[in-house]
Amino acid sequence: MKDWDKDFIRAREYYPQLPTDSGVYIIRNVITDDLYVGAAGNIRTRCSGHRTLLRQGRHSKKIQAAYNAHGASAFSFEVFALCSLAELADKEEDAISLLNPAYNTSPVYDYYGIPSLDAILAEGLNPS
Secondary structure, X not given: OOHHHOOHHHHHHHHHHOOOOOEEEEEEEOOOOOEEEEEEOOHHHHHHHXXXXXXXXXXXXXXXXXXXXXXXXXXXXXXXXXXXXXXXHHHHHHHHHHHOOOOOOOOOEOOOOOEOHHHHHHHOOOOO
């Protein structure tokens, strides 16, 4: 774990150190050890986006409730794997299967916002 992983609230200090590569990341509640797994074309930009949504109270219900209850210092941002854009959806699905994150509530979408076939089948979504 890099030093910028340790404290989500201080991510601004570490922001320049975050990779701009594409990959899979984890937001960890260090109090409950609950996780959110995501994928991004630019990890640095996505971290900033998550921090903004949480500070504004506009993130997904589960993680926002935890953030409101425990505060920003209860969260870390970790890089799980760097990969190409073409690999993002598969790597994210692998991480979700491996880690079973409590904060993920929707199927995995590829980089272009299209649900993966596995997500469609698992969730019984209408692919049209």
